[in-house]
Amino acid sequence: EVQLVESGGGLVQPGGSLRLSCAASGFTLSRYSMNWVRQAPGKGLEWISYISSSSSTIHYADSVKGRFSISRDNAKNSLYLQMNTLRAEDTAVYYCARDSPGADCSSSSCPKYDYWGQGTLVTVSS
């Protein structure tokens, strides 16, 4: 069974840092690209970062560029999000979600956002 389990959330002061983790099981993480998506309280979903399977391609939303850093350790089946210079507007539940190259997509299956974790809450407040 595919599972994604986020951890590392908590309360942090503005300007502080936090590192989120996403532990993958039930599939070979090294074959898939991955994403972080967040959801502010009572708001919609916002994609924030992507990393390819080999870490060769990385993308960020403008809202986090220069402050957040995505990484992965395929040997540990883990995805990470290093968050620095946190702001009140970064308060959200953070989800990891599986992805893949489009070449893996067909009418019978497509591993793009097919699995999501349960989320971890980050609260930025003094």
Added chain:
Amino acid sequence: DVVMTQSPLSLPVTLGQPASISCRSSQSLVYSDGKTYLNWIQQRPGQSPRRLIYMVSNRDSGVPDRFSGSGSGTDFTLKISRVEAEDVGVYYCMQSTHWPRTFGQGTKVEIK
């Protein structure tokens, strides 16, 4: 950025009746490989997001066949043929053709 615009944003529905959600993108979602990467995501109250439909019209495993997706280019639709109580929640369209990935604002489906 590609703007995804959903309508309506609130959808009260009678149990057993159909429901339809529209999603329009500001640019074509056809990728260079000819595929259209438009997903429909369901988020039930208090739960994580769950993908229902991928590549416009393909239902995920375990998704009831009362859910269907259609459309092309910039106009897409999610239909529920007969709404059931378990369908209550927020539905998002999202595109994974262009960077950055973007979501619609969400449509809240509730029972009248």
